[in-house]
Amino acid sequence: MSKQTETTAQAIGAYFAACDATRERIPLKNGGFEERQIPYTLFGLARAAKMSPEALVKIYREPKRTAKDRLLFDAVLKVAAYTQEHALLGELTYQVALETLRSIGETGEPEEGRTLNVVMDERLLRYAK
16 A cells, blocks of 8 residues: 555544544533534545545546545545435435535436335335335
């Protein structure tokens, strides 16, 4: 692994570790507090990698990748997966998740002729068809 690739890997790892370890305190109406993890974002990843978000998206879309590019590609996928998972859990609005995924060229919309049904309760499965 080249020095530049190793430095990028360390920066990416540090970014995700910092997000995982950092908690944001949100005041509640009852006087208490709720703590939430700092979310993974494309802009946060770009900042950690010392790149523009547009440069990350370009690497993500390229079919041929160097070792460094593969690290960045995987990191962008991790941000996209995080975004989708938290949207499905109701922690992000659909619009925020969709806009985030559109920014990396993933619409989240099924291809023509294909559908995706997410059913949270099997008793309601018949309504998803």
